[in-house]
Amino acid sequence: MSNYPNMHDVETVACVGIGTIGGGWAAYFLSRGFRVQAWDPSPDAGDKLAALIDAAWPALTQLGLAPNASKDNWSVHAELADAVAGVGFIQESAPEDLDLKSDLLARIDAVTDTDVVIGSSTSGYGMSEMNQRAAHPERLVVGHPFNPPYLIPLVEVAGGRGTAPEAVAWASEWYDFIGKSVITMDREIPGFIANRLQEALWREALHMIDNGEATVEQIDLAITDGPGLRWPIQGPMLTFHLAGGPGGMAHMLDHFGPSLKSPWTRLEAPELTRKLRDDVIAGCDEEAGERSFADLVAERDAAIIAVRNVIGELKAAPKAAV
Amino acid sequence: MSNYPNMHDVETVACVGIGTIGGGWAAYFLSRGFRVQAWDPSPDAGDKLAALIDAAWPALTQLGLAPNASKDNWSVHAELADAVAGVGFIQESAPEDLDLKSDLLARIDAVTDTDVVIGSSTSGYGMSEMNQRAAHPERLVVGHPFNPPYLIPLVEVAGGRGTAPEAVAWASEWYDFIGKSVITMDREIPGFIANRLQEALWREALHMIDNGEATVEQIDLAITDGPGLRWPIQGPMLTFHLAGGPGGMAHMLDHFGPSLKSPWTRLEAPELTRKLRDDVIAGCDEEAGERSFADLVAERDAAIIAVRNVIGELKAAPKAAV
Numbered sequence: 001m002s003n004y005p006n007m008h009d010v011e012t013v014a015c016v017g018i019g020t021i022g023g024g025w026a027a028y029f030l031s032r033g034f035r036v037q038a039w040d041p042s043p044d045a046g047d048k049l050a051a052l053i054d055a056a057w058p059a060l061t062q063l064g065l066a067p068n069a070s071k072d073n074w075s076v077h078a079e080l081a082d083a084v085a086g087v088g089f090i091q092e093s094a095p096e097d098l099d100l101k102s103d104l105l106a107r108i109d110a111v112t113d114t115d116v117v118i119g120s121s122t123s124g125y126g127m128s129e130m131n132q133r134a135a136h137p138e139r140l141v142v143g144h145p146f147n148p149p150y151l152i153p154l155v156e157v158a159g160g161r162g163t164a165p166e167a168v169a170w171a172s173e174w175y176d177f178i179g180k181s182v183i184t185m186d187r188e189i190p191g192f193i194a195n196r197l198q199e200a201l202w203r204e205a206l207h208m209i210d211n212g213e214a215t216v217e218q219i220d221l222a223i224t225d226g227p228g229l230r231w232p233i234q235g236p237m238l239t240f241h242l243a244g245g246p247g248g249m250a251h252m253l254d255h256f257g258p259s260l261k262s263p264w265t266r267l268e269a270p271e272l273t274r275k276l277r278d279d280v281i282a283g284c285d286e287e288a289g290e291r292s293f294a295d296l297v298a299e300r301d302a303a304i305i306a307v308r309n310v311i312g313e314l315k316a317a318p319k320a321a322v
Numbered sequence: 323m324s325n326y327p328n329m330h331d332v333e334t335v336a337c338v339g340i341g342t343i344g345g346g347w348a349a350y351f352l353s354r355g356f357r358v359q360a361w362d363p364s365p366d367a368g369d370k371l372a373a374l375i376d377a378a379w380p381a382l383t384q385l386g387l388a389p390n391a392s393k394d395n396w397s398v399h400a401e402l403a404d405a406v407a408g409v410g411f412i413q414e415s416a417p418e419d420l421d422l423k424s425d426l427l428a429r430i431d432a433v434t435d436t437d438v439v440i441g442s443s444t445s446g447y448g449m450s451e452m453n454q455r456a457a458h459p460e461r462l463v464v465g466h467p468f469n470p471p472y473l474i475p476l477v478e479v480a481g482g483r484g485t486a487p488e489a490v491a492w493a494s495e496w497y498d499f500i501g502k503s504v505i506t507m508d509r510e511i512p513g514f515i516a517n518r519l520q521e522a523l524w525r526e527a528l529h530m531i532d533n534g535e536a537t538v539e540q541i542d543l544a545i546t547d548g549p550g551l552r553w554p555i556q557g558p559m560l561t562f563h564l565a566g567g568p569g570g571m572a573h574m575l576d577h578f579g580p581s582l583k584s585p586w587t588r589l590e591a592p593e594l595t596r597k598l599r600d601d602v603i604a605g606c607d608e609e610a611g612e613r614s615f616a617d618l619v620a621e622r623d624a625a626i627i628a629v630r631n632v633i634g635e636l637k638a639a640p641k642a643a644v
Contacts, residue, residue, distance in 0.1 A: 020567065062627050124584060146548045147565055151626045154548035181547035183540050191586030193536045194544035200526035200587040201519050201558055209601055210592040214515045216605025218505050220557025222516035225503035226468045226476035228557065231550035232629050233636075235542025236523055243469060245342065262446060264513030265522040267589040270532040279531055283538025299636070304473045305384050306632040307554050314555075314624055 003115040004139075004170040007177045010088030011035055016080070016108055018045050021121050022093030023052040024149035026074060029091075031057075031150065032178050033066030036074040039083035046076040056150050063151075081111040089174060091143065093121040098129060105140060106133035117167050117174065119143030119157075123195060126188035127160025137162035141171045144192055145180075153181035156192040197236070204265050233303035234296070241284040242300060246293050249284040253277050325437040326461075326492040329499050332410030333357060338402070338430055340367050343443050344415030345374040346471035348396060351413075353379075353472065354500050355388030358396040361405035368398040378472050385473075403433040411496060413465065415443040420451060427462060428455035439489050439496070441465030441479075445517060448510035449482025459484035463493045466514055467502075475503040478514040519558070526587050555625035556618070563606040564622060568615045571606040575599050 012035040015026045019040070026036045026049060038049060057071050077083040084090055090112060094104050101122060108118055117139045120130060131137035141159050146152035155175045159168040172184040183193060191199055208214040214222075230239050237249075244252030253272065260269035270276060288296060334357040337348045341362070348358045348371060360371060379393050399405040406412055412434060416426050423444060430440055439461045442452060453459035463481050468474035477497045481490040494506040505515060513521055530536040536544070552561050559571075566574030575594065582591035592598060610618060 059623050059627055063630065124581070124586065148623065151623060151630075152548060152551055153630075154544065156544070181543060183543055185536075185540075187535065189530075189535050190584060193530065193540055194548040196530065196587050197523050197526055197541065197544060198549050198558070200522040200589045202562065203582070203587060203589045203591045204519055204522035205558055206582075206594075206598065206602070207592050208511075208515065208518065209605065210595075210598045213509065213511050214507075216559045216602060217609045218507075218515055219519065220559045220609060221503060221505055222476065222478070222519060223553050223557035224555065226474060226516040227520050228550070228553035229474055231545050231553055233546065233633055235545035235550065236520070236527055237538045237542050240524065259446070260525070260528075262512060264446065265518050265525060265589070267522045267525045267587070269525045270529050272528075273532075276528065276532045280528070280538060283531065287539045287542060301381050301470065301473060302636055303633055305381055306636060307629055308385065308473075308475075310628040310632045311555055311625055314621070314628060 004117055004166065005088040005115065007088070007174055012037060012087045014038070014084045014087040014090040015093065016040075016083065016090060016104065017093040017095075017121075018049045018052075018076070019093065019095070020052075021145065021147065021149060022091065023049050024056065024147065025091045025093060025121070025145065027053045027056040027060060027071075028150040029178070030071055030073055031060040031063075031065050031069050033068040034073075034178075037083045037085070037087060038074060038076045039080045040076065049074070049076065056148070060150055080107060084108060084112045084116075087112075087116065090116060090118045091121060092118060096123060096125075098125055101125065102130050102133050105130055106135070109134040109136050109140065114139065117141060117171050119171055119175075121145055121149075124191060126190070127158065127163055128188060129160070131160055131162050138164035139167045141167055142188075142192075143171055143175060144195075146194065153179070154183070154194060155180040156183045156185060156194065158185040158188055158192065160188055200265075200267055204267065207266055229304050229307055230300060232307060234300055237280070237284055238287060238296065239300075241288065242293070242296055248288075248293065249281045250277075253280060326439055326488065327410040327437065329410070329496055334359060334409045336360070336406045336409040336412040337415065338362075338405065338412060338426065339415040339417070339443075340371045340374075340398070341415065341417070342374075343467065343469065343471060344413065345371050346378065346469070347413045347415060347443070347467065349375045349378040349382060349393075350472040351500070352393055352395055353382035353385075353387050353391050355390040356395075359405045359407070359409060360396060360398045361402050362398065371396070371398065378470070382472055402429060406430060406434045406438070409434075409438065412438060412440045413443060414440060418445060418447075420447055423447065424452050424455050427452055428457070431456040431458050431462065436461065439463060439493050441493055441497075443467055443471075446513060448512070449480065449485055450510060451482070453482055453484050460486035461489045463489055464510075464514075465493055465497060466517075468516065475501070476505070476516060477502045478505045478507060478516065480507040480510055480514065482510055522589055526589065529588055551626050551629055552622060554629060556622055559602070559606055560609060560618065561622075563610065564615070564618055570610075570615065571603045572599075575602060 015038045018038045131140045144156040157172045175182045205219045241249040257272045337360045340360045453462045466478040479494045497504045527541045563571040579594045
C-alpha cells in the first residue's frame with residue numbers, strides 16, 4: 001500500500017518550473033492557503049513570479065481565497081532539493097521538451113521522498129515517455145492544467161506504464177481536494193481529451209483560413225456568438241442531446257446520423273455503429289441524471305442569458321476591472 | 323437597383339415553418355416589436371407556437387424587449403399568400419429536406435412581392451441548391467441561426483448562384499438591425515462556418531467514445547470546465563493569440579507550428595505555409611485592434627471569472643429561474 005500524504009495535513013507544495021503555467025499553479029496554490037516552494041533555472045524567475053502573483057491575486061480574490069491564504073507565502077530556492085524538502089506534492093511545469101522534462105523528472109524524483117506524488121503539467125507527452133529515467137516512476141503522473149491554471153478549473157490526470165494506480169487515484173483526489181475539476185483518464189492518448197477537441201476545431205479553422213472560406217474574425221465570432229455561448233454550461237454532447245428535442249440524443253443520432261457523412265468538416269466521422277449509438281445515448285442519460293429534458297433546457301437558457309448579460313456588461317464597461 | 327424595404331419602416335414579418343427553429347424566430351421577432359404572420363402545414367402549429375412563445379418570453383424579457391413588443395402580436399394563416407401579405411421580410415424554417423425546401427421557397431417566391439427578401443434557416447444546404455425552382459432567386463438568401471434562435475445571436479448569411487449581392491447585403495443589414503450577430507459569407511461552403519467548427523469537435527468526440535478513450539461525461543467536462551470557459555468572450559483564434567504570450571499568434575505559430583504534425587486529433591492539419599501563417603497573424607492583429615496584449619488578457623480573465631461566478635450561482639440555485 002501507498003504511504004501518500006494525508007492531504008488534509010499538506011501545508012507546503014513545490015512548483016518546479018515557474019513560467020506562465022508553473023507560476024499560475026503557484027498563484028493558485030497560494031490562494032488555496034498553501035505555502036509554495038519554487039525552483040526554476042531562470043535568474044529572474046522570482047521577480048517574474050512576484051509579478052504574476054500580483055497580477056493574478058485580484059482574480060483569485062474574486063473567486064474566493066482560503067482563510068489562511070497569503071500572496072507572500074512562497075520562496076524560490078537555488079537548489080532543487082531545497083525546493084522539494086518537506087512538501088506534500090510537487091507540480092512540474094518545465095518547457096515542453098521531452099528530453100528536458102524526462103531529465104528534470106528524474107532529478108526531482110532523485111531528491112524527493114518516495115511517498116510524494118509528482119504531477120507534470122505537460123500538455124502533450126504521455127508519462128510513459130517522460131518517466132524513463134526516473135528511479136521511482138510509480139509516483140509520477142500527468143496533471144494537465146489549462147491556461148491560466150489559476151482560473152480554468154480543468155485538470156486531466158493520467159498515469160503511464162510504471163505509474164502506480166494508487167498514485168493516479170491520489171493525484172485525482174488531490175486536485176479535486178484543492179478545488180479543481182478533474183478528469184481521470186484510464187489510458188494515455190496524445191493531447192488527452194480537451195486538447196484533442198480543441199485541436200480538431202483549430203485545424204478546421206486553419207483549413208478555412210487557408211482556403212479563404214473564413215477570416216480569423218469570422219471564426220471567433222462564429223464561436224463567441226454561437227455555440228460558444230452554450231459550452232460553459234453544457235458541453236458538446238449534452239448540447240446535441242437537447243438539439244434532438246425531447247427525444248434527446250437517441251432522436252438526434254437516429255435522424256441526423258446520416259449527416260455524419262456530409263462534408264461539414266474535413267474530419268472523417270467514425271461509423272455510427274449500434275454500439276457507438278447506444279454508448280453515446282447511455283452517456284447522455286447518465287450525465288443528465290435526475291434532470292428532465294425541461295430542466296436541462298431551462299438550465300441552458302438561464303446560463304446563456306446570464307453569460308450574455310455578464311459579458312455584455314463587461315464589454316460595456318469603460319475598462320475591464322481586473 | 324433594388325427596392326428592398328427601408329428596414330425602419332418594416333412592421334410585420336412572416337415566419338414560414340414554425341417548429342422549434344421557426345417558432346424561435348417568431349418569438350424573437352415579437353420581442354423586437356414586430357408583428358408576426360405565420361404559416362405551417364401542421365394542424366396544431368398555432369398551439370405549439372403559443373406554448374413556445376410563452377416559454378421563451380421570460381428569457382426574452384430578461385434580455386430586454388423592444389418598447390412596443392407584445393407576445394400576442396401574431397397570427398397563423400391557412401393560406402401561404404395571406405401569411406406573406408404586406409410583410410417586410412420572410413424567414414423560412416421548414417424541415418431540413420432539400421426537395422421540400424426547394425418547393426416551399428418557390429411557393430413563397432410565387433406569392434411574395436419581389437422587393438421582399440426571403441431568408442432560409444437551413445443549417446446545411448447552399449442557396450444554389452435550394453433556389454432552383456424559384457422564379458425570383460435573386461432575393462433568396464441563407465440566414466442560418468443557432469438554436470435557440472431567440473437566445474443565440476449568431477446568424478450566418480450567404481447567397482447562392484442567382485442571389486443578388488444587394489439581397490445578401492440587405493439581409494446582413496437587416497439581421498444586424500434586429501440585434502443579431504451577423505457573419506456575411508462571400509461563398510457557400512457546406513455547414514457554413516460555425517457548424518463546421520462544431521462538427522469537427524463533435525466527430526473527434528465520437529471517435530474518442532468509439533475507441534473507449536473518453537466517456538460522454540468526460541468530453542462535456544473537458545469543455546465546460548476547460549476551453550469552453552474562454553470561448554464566450556474570445557474565440558479559438560484570439561485564445562491562441564493569447565496562449566502565445568506577449569509575442570501573440572506569431573510566437574504561437576512559429577514555436578508550436580510543428581505540433582500541427584502531432585496526432586492530437588484525427589483531423590489532418592493544413593500545411594503551415596508562410597501565407598497561412600501571415601494571414602492568421604494579420605487576422606488576429608486586426609481583431610485585437612486597439613486592445614493591447616494586457617487588455618486582452620484582462621478581458622479574458624474578467625470574463626472567465628464572471629462566467630464561472632454566474633454559472634456557479636445558477637448551479638447553486640435550488641432550481642433554474644427560467
